[in-house]
Amino acid sequence: xxxxxxxxxxxxxxxxxxxxxxxxxxxxxxxxxxxxxxxxxxxxxxxxxxxxxxxxxxxxxxxxxxxxxxxxxxxxxxxxxxxxxxxxxxxxxxxxxxxxxxxxxxxxxxxxxxxxxxxxxxxxxxxxxxxxxxxxxxxxxxxxxxxxxxxxxxxxxxxxxxxxxxxxxxxxxxxxxxxxx
Numbered sequence: 189x190x191x192x193x194x195x196x197x198x199x200x201x202x203x204x205x206x207x208x209x210x211x212x213x214x215x216x217x218x219x220x221x222x223x224x225x226x227x228x229x230x231x232x233x234x235x236x237x238x239x240x241x242x243x244x245x246x247x248x249x250x251x252x253x254x255x256x257x258x259x260x261x262x263x264x265x266x267x268x269x270x271x272x273x274x275x276x277x278x279x280x281x282x283x284x285x286x287x288x289x290x291x292x293x294x295x296x297x298x299x300x301x302x303x304x305x306x307x308x309x310x311x312x313x314x315x316x317x318x319x320x321x322x323x324x325x326x327x328x329x330x331x332x333x334x335x336x337x338x339x340x341x342x343x344x345x346x347x348x349x350x351x352x353x354x355x356x357x358x359x360x361x362x363x364x365x366x367x368x369x
Contacts, residue, residue: 189233189234191204193230193276194276197223228293228297231279235297235301239280242264243261243308245261246312252312253308254313254316255322258313259366262338262359266359269359275347278343280298282343282344282347284302306336309335313328314328316369342358342359342362
């Protein structure tokens with residue numbers, strides 16, 4: 189998972205996977221059938237570990253998340269931006285750009301992730317509207333889509349060579365926009 193996350197699908201060779209895992213090429217093919225299936229398994233692992241942790245505050249049941257949890261979701265990126273692995277971006281977002289247009293199974297996995305984000309944001313924004321935290325005129329669907337796009341933009345920006353301060357400023361802009369709802 190880390191190797192695909194760091195290098196991307198296209199830039200990760202079977203030789204890289206053999207070297208990184210310590211498993212012989214034959215063993216990788218025997219177990220996974222090829223790089224494609226191994227990558228899909230890496231995405232599953234990423235979803236069940238990294239994404240599960242990042243979305244925990246948005247997916248809890250009690251108390252139901254609202255605007256505060258959306259802000260906390262984006263604030264965690266500020267805390268993460270100075271770590272060396274922040275240059276990896278998000279494996280799901282990287283995959284959306286690099287692989288999903290060429291692979292239907294991977295495209296479905298990416299779409300499920302974006303749907304999950306969209307639903308989490310919509311649920312939290314609906315609760316925020318009910319609590320009077322955001323204006324009644326806020327279009328929940330439009331704002332949810334904007335936030336999904338912000339995650340894609342943010343994680344792509346974080347993967348770039350942009351100065352870390354610029355990435356922090358971008359995140360601060362998202363947070364400022366949320367406060368104006």
